[in-house]
Amino acid sequence: DVKVTQSSRYLVKRTGEKVFLECVQDMDHENMFWYRQDPGLGLRLIYFSYDVKMKEKGDIPEGYSVSREKKERFSLILESASTNQTSMYLCASRGAGQGGTDTQYFGPGTRLTVL
Amino acid sequence: AQTVTQSQPEMSVQEAETVTLSCTYDTSENNYYLFWYKQPPSRQMILVIRQEAYKQQNATENRFSVNFQKAAKSFSLKISDSQLGDTAMYFCAFMKHGGGNNRLAFGKGNQVVVIP
Numbered sequence: 001d002v003k004v005t006q007s008s009r010y011l012v013k014r015t016g017e018k019v020f021l022e023c024v025q026d027m028d029h030e031n032m033f034w035y036r037q038d039p040g041l042g043l044r045l046i047y048f049s050y051d052v053k054m055k056e057k058g059d060i061p062e063g064y065s066v067s068r069e070k071k072e073r074f075s076l077i078l079e080s081a082s083t084n085q086t087s088m089y090l091c092a093s094r095g096a097g098q099g100g101t102d103t104q105y106f107g108p109g110t111r112l113t114v115l
Numbered sequence: 116a117q118t119v120t121q122s123q124p125e126m127s128v129q130e131a132e133t134v135t136l137s138c139t140y141d142t143s144e145n146n147y148y149l150f151w152y153k154q155p156p157s158r159q160m161i162l163v164i165r166q167e168a169y170k171q172q173n174a175t176e177n178r179f180s181v182n183f184q185k186a187a188k189s190f191s192l193k194i195s196d197s198q199l200g201d202t203a204m205y206f207c208a209f210m211k212h213g214g215g216n217n218r219l220a221f222g223k224g225n226q227v228v229v230i231p
Contacts, residue, residue, distance in 0.1 A: 042223035103162050104219060
């Protein structure tokens, strides 16, 4: 079974803190993604990476950065957390199969609260 | 950019009955993939069913089936014989064919509640 794991299920941080959310996948997938999920807004893509050290902005990259130093690990960084970044964060990974037909697998999510 | 629209935010269904979720999308692509994902209260998002646009036959996975209407850009999900474990948010998603690094575009989701 594919496993996508996230470092924390629940996280509480203070405004202005630097926050690291870690995601690890065990299927040697090329593509990794970070989404945030908010009620009524669905899933919005923050950043994605299609290879080590490669990254591309998604739909809402402001206030976030990412790091992918190893293929299996994709980190989301909030340089200075703000209350409007309180959300559920989902990591996902997907192989670069022919035509992109591989299934995208999700982690269990991290519920981040910024006070 | 592709957009995916799900217009029925919350639906209730009696156990053992059938429920249909609607999804429409907007694209100028001819080759693409469509997906339904399920997110139960435990929050782990899982793939329910996938449809390739070039296939005319509707995909089926056990109690889950789709009605894919390419000309109408419609992709509905039917859950037959609903079970309590089907209670979840359901997301419709679109991905264009091509490079392996394509991204999924998601709808905003439908909440389905199965009532005993």
